[in-house]
Amino acid sequence: MIFTSDNAFGVAPEILEALGRVNGGGAASYGEDEITKGLQNRFSDVFERDVAVFPVATGTAANSLALATLTPPYGAILCHEVAHVNVDECGAPEMFSGGAKLIGIGGSGGKINSDALVTRLESLGQKGVHQVQPRCLTITQSNEAGGIYSLEELRRLTGIARDFDLKVHMDGARFANALVSLGCSPAEMTWKLGVDVLSFGATKNGAMAAEAVVFFDPALVGDFEFRRKRAGHLFSKMRFLSVQLEAYLKNDLWLKNARHANAAAKRMADGLKAIEGIELVSEVAANEVFAMKTMKTLVALTMLSTLGLSGAAYAAGDAKTACRADYEKLCKDTQPGGGRIMKCLKANEDQLSQPCKDAMAGAEEKMMEKKEQGGMGEGQ
Template identity: 60%
Template sequence: MNFCSDNATGVSPEIMAAIAAANCGAVMSYGDDEYTQRLQVKFSDLFETSVTVFPVATGSAANALALAVVTPPYGAVYCHAESHINLDECGAPEFFTGGAKLVTVTGNHGKIEAETLGKILDRAGAGVVHHVQPAAVSITQATEAGTVYNPAEISHISEVVRAHNLHLHMDGARFANAVVSLGCSPADVTWRAGVDILSFGATKNGAMAAEAVVFFNRELAKTFPFYRKRSGHLFSKMRFLSAQLEAYITDDLWLKNAAHANNMAARLAEGLAGV
């Protein structure tokens, strides 16, 4: 048995087959291919609303670039103290925002509580020239502690975010696991609950190297292509990222993989409880 993280696993056969199938002939480069164009429609269908989606290769890029779009260099992103963007991205959010500050929020089991967040934002010094200016809140779904936010919890956080004129980002590296655990639709825990931007994970759930930045607030997407290009994540052969994402959400592969992972985790927990 291998108890390493999901990063150590292989690629789903369906996704490997999709990569091979895309390796046929010449297509337009830099995202002007049919695979990438289809993602716009397929992700819009998946989330039951019109979205703008951009493939990138890593979760750190997805998070950092998404936050850069909504956070100026003098801004602040509020996140949980145990969040991946705070502990495990080597300062990427700070770098790509041009120097913005990550402000950590405590909370049980990896989750930010709306009431706590509200109190912090109330005294954050918005409009005061001596302070960094609140710009965004980032939550992780599922969290680094393995817990999940239900739709009501996200809505309460979103209400606080809106009251302070900020934007809400979701790090969804393991978004599929959360959706399966909650038994809800992807829409219920994203835009319907007030999420503006989602880093939609795939690599940890069967893809080779593919994540997607999904904009529910499509006005925010206008500058993202420039951030992506500047960061080196505008792949010339974008079709190979897009083919992975297309296969990932086809026939509910992403949910099937996540259900298996959740079941195995539950089985492990049950076994350990008896030790």
């Protein structure tokens, strides 16, 4: 069972089928094929306006190239302090922009605090050539802490950006998950609120390796295509990226997958709430679950991680769980009457450390007590 990340799971069958289909015969290279060209109209339909869309293979490329297009080397990009662009992209935004500075803003639940943003912006750029100039605000939706900005929260942040003459970028690695949670249209969550450029994610929601940079104002594209080429993301066989996005949008597969993942996360959260020693850090808003564990519970989950329950013990503090289809196995085994986990541990007892063996022995003792008291049935 794998619960580490939505990156760890497989590819949607519909997308795999599309990749196989496009593999027959040949097609024009470097994005001149009909599938890639057709994405312009398809994305324009989805977002209810003319857009310019450019496929790339990774979220880091999408974010970094988009931000570099919006921000000069002497510019500042404001983001949440734990934003993926700030802590998980190895300096790629800074490199591709030629030196732009990322400035982290605090806020609970992974959301940028609007008052803190205003305060920081008021102090930036006041020293002229001696200081970086604020040029862009980037917002993650849904965000790195599993939270989702409401439309009003987005409107507030984009309004501040406009007041300070900033462009707005949205990191939409989990865009579909946020969209179905809010129940709004793609347009209502982006350009209608003032978002200029979107990193449209698909890999975390069923694609093999496909993201897209979407410009809501084609005039902002500027030198983006040159930047994409220099970054190595102008694929010669671009149709293999583009067909993933085509299949992703077809018959609303992207929305169906997101609804399923969100529902799975909610069900897993409900199961975790019932386990003594586990407390949810926040309510589940999309497809991520964050939980705090007591040390005793952490020992047990770490033990399970070594036996194939990948992601059970993500870290000593928080546990991050991105749900997938096999979440049902965990939920079933954590309900009264579930005994498969204990049987797995017993079968691999020789691999366990002494603290883990002690924890398991204590659990067995409690199970026997409940059984003697009539609280458990046979085979548990």
